[in-house]
Amino acid sequence: QKEVEQDPGPLSVPEGAIVSLNCTYSNSAFQYFMWYRQYSRKGPELLMYTYSSGNKEDGRFTAQVDKSSKYISLFIRDSQPSDSATYLCAANPGGYQKVTFGTGTKLQVIP
Amino acid sequence: GAVVSQHPSWVICKSGTSVKIECRSLDFQATTMFWYRQFPKQSLMLMATSNEGSKATYEQGVEKDKFLINHASLTLSTLTVTSAHPEDSSFYICSAPGTGAFEAFFGQGTRLTVV
DSSP states (O other): OOSEEEOOOOEEEETTOOEEEEEEEOOTTOOEEEEEEEOTTSOOEEEEEEESSEEEEETTEEEEEETTTTEEEEEESSOOGGGOEEEEEEEEOSTTOOOEEOOOEEEEEEO | OOOEEEEOSEEEEOTTOOEEEEEEESSSOOSEEEEEEEOTTSOEEEEEEEETTSOOEEOTTOOTTTEEEEEEETTEEEEEEOSOOGGGOEEEEEEEEOSSSSEEEEOOOEEEEEO
């Protein structure tokens, strides 16, 4: 079993839709939960991170972590064609320990 | 924000030759850098952690004699793929830690094709 599981998609939505991206994880030691955005043939870019359970909002993006169910979510409101990319969830126990990535979900926002 | 510059962005080489990939932190000092490999539709897989002034730490299953890592200064880490074979063709990405407890800054990636 992979430590971080993510549906690879692809996920296609119309412009303006609310997008929900999800991951599950199995390692109870994970404390930091991150979302990265990766455009084709580019390195990942950190979007948001949360520490432990809870919500964090940044503009149109909301990250949510539920440690009791080991569930990680990223919501994108009013999605735009420029949001089209692969979104990677990731987690680590902290303390500069190894980061474990999901496989990424490819999102396409159709104008 | 902090920038990690990776070079080259793509390279094609013949089987049996060696290829060097550079990763530079442009506006900050990185005592640690991470090297990942990403195959199509797969996660980033950590290959090794390079530490300035000391030996790199390799993940299980990664051949350290094949993937040579050097971190000679606080702003430069290099990965050399020696005696490359077609199965080494992949997307290689470096990253450096941010102020948090995880990597926050990634290079642009290098697409290596071995023919």
